[in-house]
Amino acid sequence: MKIQQNILLSNFCTFKTGGCAKYFVAVKNIDELKQAVDFAEQNQLPVFVLGGGSNLLISDEGVNGLVIKMEMKGIEFNPSLRARHHFLNSQKAKLFANLKSGVGRRNPAMSETIQVTAFAGEIWDDFVEKCVEKNLYGLENLSGVPGTVGASAIQNIGAYGVEAKEVIDWVEVFDIETGETKKLKKNECQFGYRDSIFKKTEGKNLIVIRVVYKLQNFQQGVTQLKTDYKDIQEWVSTHSSLRDFLEPDFSTAQRVEPLKSLAQENRGNPASFLTPKQLREIIIQIRKNKLPDLKQFGTAGSFFKNPVITKKQLEKILQQYPNLPYFPHNQKKWAPDTHISNPQLFKISLAFILDKILGLKGFKEGETGVFEKHSLIIVNHGNATSTEIKNLAQKITKDIKQKTGLDIDNEVVLW
Numbered sequence: 184m185k186i187q188q189n190i191l192l193s194n195f196c197t198f199k200t201g202g203c204a205k206y207f208v209a210v211k212n213i214d215e216l217k218q219a220v221d222f223a224e225q226n227q228l229p230v231f232v233l234g235g236g237s238n239l240l241i242s243d244e245g246v247n248g249l250v251i252k253m254e255m256k257g258i259e260f261n262p263s264l265r266a267r268h269h270f271l272n273s274q275k276a277k278l279f280a281n282l283k284s285g286v287g288r289r290n291p292a293m294s295e296t297i298q299v300t301a302f303a304g305e306i307w308d309d310f311v312e313k314c315v316e317k318n319l320y321g322l323e324n325l326s327g328v329p330g331t332v333g334a335s336a337i338q339n340i341g342a343y344g345v346e347a348k349e350v351i352d353w354v355e356v357f358d359i360e361t362g363e364t365k366k367l368k369k370n371e372c373q374f375g376y377r378d379s380i381f382k383k384t385e386g387k388n389l390i391v392i393r394v395v396y397k398l399q400n401f402q403q404g405v406t407q408l409k410t411d412y413k414d415i416q417e418w419v420s421t422h423s424s425l426r427d428f429l430e431p432d433f434s435t436a437q438r439v440e441p442l443k444s445l446a447q448e449n450r451g452n453p454a455s456f457l458t459p460k461q462l463r464e465i466i467i468q469i470r471k472n473k474l475p476d477l478k479q480f481g482t483a484g485s486f487f488k489n490p491v492i493t494k495k496q497l498e499k500i501l502q503q504y505p506n507l508p509y510f511p512h513n514q515k516k517w518a519p520d521t522h523i524s525n526p527q528l529f530k531i532s533l534a535f536i537l538d539k540i541l542g543l544k545g546f547k548e549g550e551t552g553v554f555e556k557h558s559l560i561i562v563n564h565g566n567a568t569s570t571e572i573k574n575l576a577q578k579i580t581k582d583i584k585q586k587t588g589l590d591i592d593n594e595v596v597l598w
């Protein structure tokens with residue numbers, strides 16, 4: 184473990200902006216993490232924990248403290264998984280036969296929940312891929328999200344109708360204050376919309392070491408994948424031949440033929456015929472068409488959170504903008520015509536406000552701007568500074584306040 188000085192942080196974040204870390208260290212295990220924290224304490228330095236830098240805007244002045252880059256690796260599947268997996272394979276032929284004849288009933292002999300533990304420094308999408316490869320489902324909708332496993336719990340990442348909290352079982356943390364590790368159960372993590380205890384005062388001292396997820400064994404024809412998100416439904420309905428799109432290993436007669444016939448029979452209900460691996464591929468395709476390519480742009484994804492507002496605020500804003508999409512905060516689908524009944528809190532589409540009300544989609548100012556295909560995303564066109572990006576974000580926040588009266592929160596963390 185080497186503690187370095189004056190390390191340029193723009194090389195460690197996806198915005199590709201920002202100044203230097205006064206001190207910088209990459210840690211690969213808990214001992215190194217403890218040594219790093221001791222160093223910070225001895226030198227009275229604040230600690231900044233870095234994952235993949237994909238949700239950060241780092242100031243041009245840099246960071247006057249110790250940046251600890253989490254590089255702890257390791258993934259463990261519950262040991263009984265292997266037996267279950269073999270068993271699953273041995274049942275495959277039977278399942279396909281059942282599916283073809285439309286039987287596809289639950290086999291009570293098949294076990295379902297598998298605990299998977301991943302260390303904080305694992306690359307999130309590689310981890311998802313490994314789980315899907317093992318025929319486990321639960322994470323496939325979160326395919327393609329940049330960053331690390333550790334931050335999946337910090338941010339409670341979410342995409343395409345799924346949030347990490349739905350599959351997180353518990354989280355192991357290192358407490359900077361006490362120098363001890365402890366386990367937090369899901370309900371102790373206070374997960375919310377892109378929120379958790381780790382973003383609040385009481386959790387600020389906690390560094391996520393590893394996250395334990397509860398995933399399920401996939402059984403075709405039995406499992407209900409989460410496919411009701413509009414983009415997924417649209418993708419399936421506009422791609423008549425799944426064969427054209429699927430990876431080579433799906434293109435065997437054994438797998439594609441039943442899939443194809445099921446797709447035809449169940450058009451409009453992809454949950455009934457997709458596998459987790461196929462759903463992952465679809466999500467990756469959707470994301471490619473919609474989100475900026477990190478090789479071309481600097482960005483940290485959605486810069487802002489969708490506002491969560493009261494029923495009274497919603498009714499007021501709908502008078503002015505009747506087409507504004509919204510949904511009760513405890514649901515996940517945009518529905519402009521959702522009846523305003525019991526729920527008291529509603530999430531509204533900030534993308535709609537930025538695009539249709541403020542006309543900011545594709546807006547460019549110098550080297551920074553709003554992404555042309557997704558108005559929540561601020562991009563660095565090449566040579567932007569963090570200050571320019573921050574100024575644009577502040578201008579947008581002010582414009583929204585002026586037009587709608589709403590206060591909005593950043594999703595991106597500012598250092």
Ligand SMILES: Cc1cc2nc3c(=O)[nH]c(=O)nc-3n(C[C@H](O)[C@H](O)[C@H](O)COP(=O)(O)OP(=O)(O)OC[C@H]3O[C@@H](n4cnc5c(N)ncnc54)[C@H](O)[C@@H]3O)c2cc1C
Nearest residue numbers: 232234235236237238330331333334340341342391483484
């Ligand atoms: C193109 C693009 C698309 C994206 N799409 C999505 C999306 O669909 N859904 C979504 O939710 N997000 C999305 N994001 C945002 C981002 O990928 C996630 O927030 C991700 O979880 C950040 O992970 P990271 O490792 O890069 O975290 P970082 O950016 O390194 O850190 C983010 C915050 O978490 C803290 N942190 C990181 N690791 C730890 C740890 N182990 N312990 C304690 N604190 C830690 C950091 O201190 C910082 O405050 C997208 C970003 C980009 C660039």
